[in-house]
Amino acid sequence: MLVECRDVIVYFGGLPALKDVNIAVNEGEIRAIIGPNGAGKTTLFNVINGVIKPSSGRVFLLGTDVTGKPPHEIARLGISRTLQIPRLFKELTVFENVYVGTLYGAKSSTHSEIMDMLKALRLEEKAGVKAGLLNLQERKKVELARALASKPKLLLIDEYMSGLTPGEISESIKILRMLREKLGLTILWVEHVISAVAQLADRVTVLNQGHYRLARVRLSPSLDQTAPARQLFSKR
Numbered sequence: 001m002l003v004e005c006r007d008v009i010v011y012f013g014g015l016p017a018l019k020d021v022n023i024a025v026n027e028g029e030i031r032a033i034i035g036p037n038g039a040g041k042t043t044l045f046n047v048i049n050g051v052i053k054p055s056s057g058r059v060f061l062l063g064t065d066v067t068g069k070p071p072h073e074i075a076r077l078g079i080s081r082t083l084q085i086p087r088l089f090k091e092l093t094v095f096e097n098v099y100v101g102t103l104y105g106a107k108s109s110t111h112s113e114i115m116d117m118l119k120a121l122r123l124e125e126k127a128g129v130k131a132g133l134l135n136l137q138e139r140k141k142v143e144l145a146r147a148l149a150s151k152p153k154l155l156l157i158d159e160y161m162s163g164l165t166p167g168e169i170s171e172s173i174k175i176l177r178m179l180r181e182k183l184g185l186t187i188l189w190v191e192h193v194i195s196a197v198a199q200l201a202d203r204v205t206v207l208n209q210g211h212y213r214l215a216r217v218r219l220s221p222s223l224d225q226t227a228p229a230r231q232l233f234s235k236r
């Protein structure tokens with residue numbers, strides 16, 4: 001088990017954002033988390049990487065209890081994340097933005113490892129370009145490369161596909177699959193684009209109003225991504 005949340009509860013003021021969430025993700029797994037806006041998906045990420053301390057419950061990383069540890073300590077144990085909305089240093093180049101990622105986390109990539117990563121993401125020609133000049137897909141790739149520059153074991157990805165074109169989504173699916181295979185990454189992946197989830201996720205957890213359910217995916221590459229989740233997943 002790479003990461004496990006046990007009976008996690010988060011209250012904001014008097015309102016629960018997560019209610020008794022139990023999730024266990026195996027090493028090498030791609031686990032998708034789906035659910036409507038406000039379901040608690042980003043809050044769950046914040047609990048796992050230490051930004052929010054749960055009101056109760058525990059978080060384990062590779063069997064070690066990391067509940068309540070600060071984000072920089074958790075990053076050093078090998079957890080990295082991309083944000084729902086990419087936040088890059090606009091005045092720094094693509095390479096420099098990715099380099100920033102080597103300053104955090106478990107390990108750090110060398111100059112040539114960063115260039116290899118940019119090549120794998122088909123971003124090497126933009127290495128010297130300022131991040132402020134990039135389109136959305138390129139900014140998302142830079143965020144991904146930055147998150148990977150610390151060589152994490154677990155990558156938390158928040159809504160990577162939203163805003164991308166169908167062609168960009170297909171390319172992103174290939175990229176995430178390649179990263180899992182090449183780097184042996186475990187990926188916890190919040191996503192609204194259901195067709196992408198169906199193509200890539202090993203298992204799916206549905207969060208709704210802070211409650212969770214493990215769903216069985218009916219794998220079909222031709223899924224209508226606008227179909228409501230209840231049509232795509234069978235209850236356990």
Ligand SMILES: Nc1ncnc2c1ncn2[C@@H]1O[C@H](COP(=O)(O)OP(=O)(O)O)[C@@H](O)[C@H]1O
Binds near residue numbers: 012035038041
């Ligand atoms: N820092 C915060 N303070 C207060 N309420 C918050 C905070 N973060 C999230 N919430 C609330 O918690 C609930 C879950 O939010 P969030 O985890 O962002 O949902 P999702 O990512 O699934 O859209 C929402 O009702 C949201 O308004």
Ligand SMILES: [Mg+2]
Binds near residue numbers: 041042043084
């Ligand atoms: Mg969110």
